[in-house]
Amino acid sequence: MTTDIRAEVLAALADIAPEVAEDEVDPTADLLDEYDLDSMDLLNLVTQLNQRLGVEVPEEDYPHLRTLDGAVAYLSSRVPDPAT
Amino acid sequence: MIAAGAHLAMVPVVPGQDAGWACLSTAERTRATRIGSADVRTRFVTGRATLRGLLALELGCPPEDVPLGTSADGRPALLTPTPLRCSISHTADLVVVAVVADFEVGVDVERLDRAPLPPAASWLSPAERCRLDGVPEPDRQAVLVRTWTAKEAVVKALGRGLGVPLRDVEVDGTHARLAATTSTWRLARLPTGPEHVATLASTPVTSST
Numbered sequence: 406m407t408t409d410i411r412a413e414v415l416a417a418l419a420d421i422a423p424e425v426a427e428d429e430v431d432p433t434a435d436l437l438d439e440y441d442l443d444s445m446d447l448l449n450l451v452t453q454l455n456q457r458l459g460v461e462v463p464e465e466d467y468p469h470l471r472t473l474d475g476a477v478a479y480l481s482s483r484v485p486d487p488a489t
Numbered sequence: 490m491i492a493a494g495a496h497l498a499m500v501p502v503v504p505g506q507d508a509g510w511a512c513l514s515t516a517e518r519t520r521a522t523r524i525g526s527a528d529v530r531t532r533f534v535t536g537r538a539t540l541r542g543l544l545a546l547e548l549g550c551p552p553e554d555v556p557l558g559t560s561a562d563g564r565p566a567l568l569t570p571t572p573l574r575c576s577i578s579h580t581a582d583l584v585v586v587a588v589v590a591d592f593e594v595g596v597d598v599e600r601l602d603r604a605p606l607p608p609a610a611s612w613l614s615p616a617e618r619c620r621l622d623g624v625p626e627p628d629r630q631a632v633l634v635r636t637w638t639a640k641e642a643v644v645k646a647l648g649r650g651l652g653v654p655l656r657d658v659e660v661d662g663t664h665a666r667l668a669a670t671t672s673t674w675r676l677a678r679l680p681t682g683p684e685h686v687a688t689l690a691s692t693p694v695t696s697s698t
Contacts (some may be wrong), residue, residue: 447608
């Protein structure tokens, strides 16, 4: 499941910031600092993640999305379980 | 109340032009070195060097001696007690920097053709969406980008990081209010030329801190 979430986050990132090549993303790098994503990119990412994974991310949790690993960890605990 | 005497600089970002490197601190150089993309690194170096230049004028010291660091929430800030506040914003091709005394300040610049914009419901208040309905379609992009820069400028000046809902920053003309507070911000549109929109938000230090 974690692999799928990572793939979805990478696909969402590629969608909102095509210059962030998927195979180059350092999983611990700060996306805002090192890939120059800004608040608008982040809000677009939140929208994409909601569409792709069905997860609503409230504003106070946005800092979890600043790194790829952080986003995957955060989303893994919140993605609706298809078995239930 | 308007932030009197704000110092502004607008500098084009020129790929490969990292002349500002010489005045950066060790911490800034370390941060810049971690940035993988040369273009992104140039934006960072240009922003910091420009800010150091403005602060150097205020402090009467060389740019490399400006005690510029980073606050806990990632904003540029002076490391010594001072009434000076500062803010940096950039697009891929333009850096905007503001320095002002005794006012909290935030700047944001965007390209007018920025796309895609997030869904309106995710960042506009109900009143703002209502007003947007009355804006003719050809003018909408400009109104939306301008509104975005105003909200973003306020959020940056608040310094609370990414957690402030943009919907709670109510923009109306030359002012913005923060929902459920008495915090009021003066907005100034900055003269960036036809391809960009930039807004400066300010409020007296004492009323918001």
